[in-house]
Amino acid sequence: MSRPELQTPPELFYNDKMSKKYNSNSRMVGIQAEISDRCIELLNIPPGQSYFILDVGCGSGLSGEALEEAGHVWLGVDISRDMLDVANERETDFGDLCQHDMGTGLPFRPATFDGCISVSALQWLCYAQTSEQVAKTRLLRFFSSLYATLKRGSRAALQFYPDSTEQAVLISSCAARAGFTGGLVIDYPNSTKAKKYYLCLSFEHGYKTPAAKRAEPEGGAAAAKFDGGSRERRGHRGKPKKGKVAKTRNWVLAKKDQQRRQGRDVRDDNKFTGRKRKDKF
Amino acid sequence: MRLLTHNVLRSPMKGVVEGYPLRIEATDVQMVESEVKEEFVKHMATTLDWGALCKAAAEVGMPEGSLPPALTPELLEDSSFLEALHRVLMDMHVVEGTLVCPETGRRFPIAEGVPNLMCTEDEVR
Numbered sequence: 222m223s224r225p226e227l228q229t230p231p232e233l234f235y236n237d238k239m240s241k242k243y244n245s246n247s248r249m250v251g252i253q254a255e256i257s258d259r260c261i262e263l264l265n266i267p268p269g270q271s272y273f274i275l276d277v278g279c280g281s282g283l284s285g286e287a288l289e290e291a292g293h294v295w296l297g298v299d300i301s302r303d304m305l306d307v308a309n310e311r312e313t314d315f316g317d318l319c320q321h322d323m324g325t326g327l328p329f330r331p332a333t334f335d336g337c338i339s340v341s342a343l344q345w346l347c348y349a350q351t352s353e354q355v356a357k358t359r360l361l362r363f364f365s366s367l368y369a370t371l372k373r374g375s376r377a378a379l380q381f382y383p384d385s386t387e388q389a390v391l392i393s394s395c396a397a398r399a400g401f402t403g404g405l406v407i408d409y410p411n412s413t414k415a416k417k418y419y420l421c422l423s424f425e426h427g428y429k430t431p432a433a434k435r436a437e438p439e440g441g442a443a444a445a446k447f448d449g450g451s452r453e454r455r456g457h458r459g460k461p462k463k464g465k466v467a468k469t470r471n472w473v474l475a476k477k478d479q480q481r482r483q484g485r486d487v488r489d490d491n492k493f494t495g496r497k498r499k500d501k502f
Numbered sequence: 503m504r505l506l507t508h509n510v511l512r513s514p515m516k517g518v519v520e521g522y523p524l525r526i527e528a529t530d531v532q533m534v535e536s537e538v539k540e541e542f543v544k545h546m547a548t549t550l551d552w553g554a555l556c557k558a559a560a561e562v563g564m565p566e567g568s569l570p571p572a573l574t575p576e577l578l579e580d581s582s583f584l585e586a587l588h589r590v591l592m593d594m595h596v597v598e599g600t601l602v603c604p605e606t607g608r609r610f611p612i613a614e615g616v617p618n619l620m621c622t623e624d625e626v627r
């Protein structure tokens with residue numbers, strides 16, 4: 222099967238149907254959660270700190286969930302409105318979203334974020350989707366804007382799927398041209414399934430990329446450790462006090478469903494649906 | 503869109519000098535209470551553009567004086583201030599509206615809480 226990056230632009234590939242499918246595949250959810258955790262680990266944030274992390278190509282918010290569990294506040298950027306809509310339905314307390322094409326340069330003030338992660342998105346920049354797009358220009362724009370918007374001393378850990386060595390080299394060299402130090406960490410290099418590329422970036426001269434994981438994860442593929450339920454169980458941790466809100470929210474959702482069945486024009490559900498509102502501060 | 507997010511946004515348009523703050527024209531603003539993250543707010547406070555935050559607070563309809571005119575080291579040690587700052591940064595959401603680039607006037611829509619900063623290759627080249 223040829224790569225989706227070669228066939229369609231990301232905003233069309235990650236359409237409504239694909240976005241929902243993506244999120245309900247528990248094996249996929251497990252893999253993305255594990256990669257997200259690894260990215261967060263690679264940021265090397267002092268324990269107990271609550272930082273502001275940029276999530277590039279945040280998709281349906283799976284990586285954001287991992288960031289939140291690690292105690293961070295995050296801002297997710299994605300080009301696909303359908304993916305963002307799925308992310309928006311999640312009950313996140315400390316995430317926020319923004320629709321943007323990273324290839325046009327990140328739209329943030331300088332020295333703002335304490336770190337950046339990206340899970341399975343970067344390779345999209347290697348494919349020009351329109352005649353005006355030039356892959357290298359877009360990669361350079363992305364990395365220079367990332368360099369500017371990260372706080373000095375912070376790090377970025379970007380996992381991606383290169384389709385060739387040349388592509389991995391192109392991506393790394395654009396990051397270096399933007400001013401970053403660092404390089405590729407390849408986890409499980411001897412496994413076709415579990416092998417993962419992480420571009421680890423820093424501002425430090427003499428920064429040594431962290432050691433890769435070598436031994437195969439137990440049970441072969443990285444996904445084996447996770448099943449659909451484990452994510453849900455994790456989700457409950459540290460989130461008390463949701464009961465009350467959830468009840469009213471469910472009531473609102475049920476009511477809206479009923480109105481829809483009656484053929485009435487009802488607004489789409491999102492995370493603001495049925496939440497406590499205060500007009501005046 | 504949280505006011506925290508607004509505070510870190512910069513216009514993606516080519517040729518802008520500062521590019522922020524983007525003007526907020528809000529038609530739906532909601533407050534959704536979240537658990538106060540005092541350490542985070544304290545950590546972020548010095549990264550904020552304070553003037554932009556005060557302006558944004560006014561644009562989403564918060565009463566004048568909701569925020570002190572400047573951030574001082576003493577305030578950062580004051581729990582009740584940090585909680586109030588958390589409410590402004592994390593709990594105020596612009597759900598529907600528009601962001602306007604301060605230099606080019608380019609408008610970016612906000613729908614269901616998500617600002618759309620997409621622009622064409624031409625606009626950034």
Ligand SMILES: C[S@@+](CC[C@H](N)C(=O)[O-])C[C@H]1O[C@@H](n2cnc3c(N)ncnc32)[C@H](O)[C@@H]1O
Pocket residue numbers: 231232235253277278279280281282283284298299300301304321322323324339340341342345346
């Ligand atoms: C494989 S998905 C990963 C989503 C998420 N990080 C996760 O792990 O579940 C790749 C994501 O990258 C996004 N993407 C692709 N090209 C992009 C671009 N130029 N700018 C921003 N996001 C992009 C897609 O819309 C999609 O949501």
